[in-house]
Amino acid sequence: MVVGDVTTGTELLVIGGGPGGYVAAIRGAQLGLDTTLVERDAYGGTCLNHGCIPSKALISASDVAHDARQAESMGVFADPAVDMAGMTEWKDGVVTRLTRGVESLCKNAGVNLVEGTAEFVDDGTVRVAHGGEGQGSESLSFEHAIVATGSRPMAVPGFEFDGEHILSSKDALALESVPEKLLVVGAGYIGMELSTVFAKLGAEVTVVEMLDDVLPGYEDDIATVVRDRAEELGIDFNFGEAADNWEETDEGIRVQTVDEDEVVTEYNAEKCLVAVGREPVTDTLALDNIDLQTDENGVIPTDDQCRTAFESVFAVGDVAGEPMLAHKAMAEGEVAARAAAGEPAAFDHQAIPAAVFTDPEIATVGMTESEAEAAGFEPVIGQMPVRANGRALTVNEKEGFVRVVADADEEFLLGAQIVGPEASELIAELGLGIEMGARLEDIAGTIHTHPTLSEAVHEAAAAARGEAVHTR
Numbered sequence: 001m002v003v004g005d006v007t008t009g010t011e012l013l014v015i016g017g018g019p020g021g022y023v024a025a026i027r028g029a030q031l032g033l034d035t036t037l038v039e040r041d042a043y044g045g046t047c048l049n050h051g052c053i054p055s056k057a058l059i060s061a062s063d064v065a066h067d068a069r070q071a072e073s074m075g076v077f078a079d080p081a082v083d084m085a086g087m088t089e090w091k092d093g094v095v096t097r098l099t100r101g102v103e104s105l106c107k108n109a110g111v112n113l114v115e116g117t118a119e120f121v122d123d124g125t126v127r128v129a130h131g132g133e134g135q136g137s138e139s140l141s142f143e144h145a146i147v148a149t150g151s152r153p154m155a156v157p158g159f160e161f162d163g164e165h166i167l168s169s170k171d172a173l174a175l176e177s178v179p180e181k182l183l184v185v186g187a188g189y190i191g192m193e194l195s196t197v198f199a200k201l202g203a204e205v206t207v208v209e210m211l212d213d214v215l216p217g218y219e220d221d222i223a224t225v226v227r228d229r230a231e232e233l234g235i236d237f238n239f240g241e242a243a244d245n246w247e248e249t250d251e252g253i254r255v256q257t258v259d260e261d262e263v264v265t266e267y268n269a270e271k272c273l274v275a276v277g278r279e280p281v282t283d284t285l286a287l288d289n290i291d292l293q294t295d296e297n298g299v300i301p302t303d304d305q306c307r308t309a310f311e312s313v314f315a316v317g318d319v320a321g322e323p324m325l326a327h328k329a330m331a332e333g334e335v336a337a338r339a340a341a342g343e344p345a346a347f348d349h350q351a352i353p354a355a356v357f358t359d360p361e362i363a364t365v366g367m368t369e370s371e372a373e374a375a376g377f378e379p380v381i382g383q384m385p386v387r388a389n390g391r392a393l394t395v396n397e398k399e400g401f402v403r404v405v406a407d408a409d410e411e412f413l414l415g416a417q418i419v420g421p422e423a424s425e426l427i428a429e430l431g432l433g434i435e436m437g438a439r440l441e442d443i444a445g446t447i448h449t450h451p452t453l454s455e456a457v458h459e460a461a462a463a464a465r466g467e468a469v470h471t472r
């Protein structure tokens, strides 16, 4: 415990111990920099504690329950009971194991760990306030600082999170029982992943979305596959409606939405999950003290080395803007640490994959067909339906496809979109392909194991060359 005002110095100061921050700190220490990581809450940040990991744990657990109930066509008859408290305990165990792992990885790498909230005093010093009252504070001087303070959920005006009726994703991931009726506001990443979880666990789920389909930004044929499956699970979608206000009722809550013609619709539910996007966390940093400006979305602007307007200050991860994904935060953390250590490093945006862990999963990397056209390419497309893949049928899956986008001229791989089982795993081969400048023939000429889902990647590349064997 530090009481009073102690001044120490460090070569590399990292603020925030999420995926962006802890990777930056470990890499900085590995490169020989005296490195200090300041975290105010829990190592692993949003991703490990309240995001990627707990949500994927609940997705897996709800899949086990749901798949067992759906296995009659495979000759398996089961009716598993769900103990949400037990599931939450198991999920918390996974989280604890991983957060402890991050802490010990940092320690083993020689990173100095400081618990507290860091704010800038000037462009070479922060003040770290420790814990609660009487815990004191210390000043830390630095040569380079990496800001990795992440993001928080955005609230809809009038729908402030209370953890009881109006839930953030963090609240929803900590529920001890399955709500009978769940209203979800927003059909983006979180809305779709968590609607699927709770529908599979037996909740009656209704989704309201301001726009006209699920998962804005994804191509229509991809969104359609996921929406159709979600509707089969009993999820009720209401598009073109925005959450407007709510009140408490004897049974829970009544939420009113409004559409563009001012038509009001009412929904009764036990709880309401609001998932309408996330905003960067910068208000903990006293940025005014160094006059570091954010843009209109609260994002800290950076260059391709993740450097801010200040030579000595970098920003990585969600606080540095879209896409707000953990692997992008880690990759930026690495670039910033290397740049701080004086190594050549630059962040390359061309092959950042994204995955939505819906049923079935979605995964994309690089350009879509229309993005390739807009970038001046003449694209060629190859597509393999999941139903034509033997392994998919053996795991009782039929819906979806693998699509590759290449440049017609030289056949360089430009992008890929997958919707189907294990899409999040299959996309890695195509990301590597783009990164290495692979051509269609490199993928089509690689022998893929039979029977695997990865053969669909091989066939999509072959299809783009007019050489598919397993699809027309």
Ligand SMILES: Cc1cc2nc3c(=O)[nH]c(=O)nc-3n(C[C@H](O)[C@H](O)[C@H](O)COP(=O)(O)OP(=O)(O)OC[C@H]3O[C@@H](n4cnc5c(N)ncnc54)[C@H](O)[C@@H]3O)c2cc1C
Residues within 6 Å of the ligand: 015, 016, 017, 018, 019, 020, 021, 038, 039, 040, 041, 042, 043, 044, 045, 046, 047, 048, 050, 051, 052, 053, 055, 056, 116, 117, 118, 119, 148, 149, 150, 151, 169, 170, 190, 281, 284, 285, 316, 317, 318, 319, 324, 325, 326, 327, 328, 329, 357
């Ligand atoms: C429900 C959910 C599911 C998600 N699923 C996925 C997924 O499957 N895949 C994926 O790629 N992404 C996913 N994400 C997004 C992912 O969690 C974020 O992109 C990622 O956590 C960003 O990492 P970061 O290091 O920028 O910030 P964070 O993980 O938010 O970490 C920031 C850290 O900074 C600390 N901090 C803030 N201010 C200060 C301060 N002044 N001093 C000290 N410490 C401070 C915070 O306590 C926090 O620990 C999900 C997010 C949510 C909410």
Ligand SMILES: NC(=O)c1ccc[n+]([C@@H]2O[C@H](COP(=O)([O-])OP(=O)(O)OC[C@H]3O[C@@H](n4cnc5c(N)ncnc54)[C@H](O)[C@@H]3O)[C@@H](O)[C@H]2O)c1
Residues within 6 Å of the ligand: 156, 185, 186, 187, 188, 189, 190, 191, 193, 208, 209, 210, 211, 215, 216, 241, 242, 243, 275, 276, 277, 278, 323, 324, 325, 354, 355, 356, 357
């Ligand atoms: N698998 C993953 O990688 C993963 C999973 C979860 C979250 N995340 C990250 O977290 C971020 C935040 O997720 P999210 O789902 O909160 O945001 P999102 O941006 O993905 O989706 C928000 C949705 O809410 C809708 N919306 C906005 N205001 C509304 C209103 N008033 N009423 C009804 N609908 C409204 C938007 O049109 C949009 O469809 C994601 O963008 C992503 O970066 C990633």
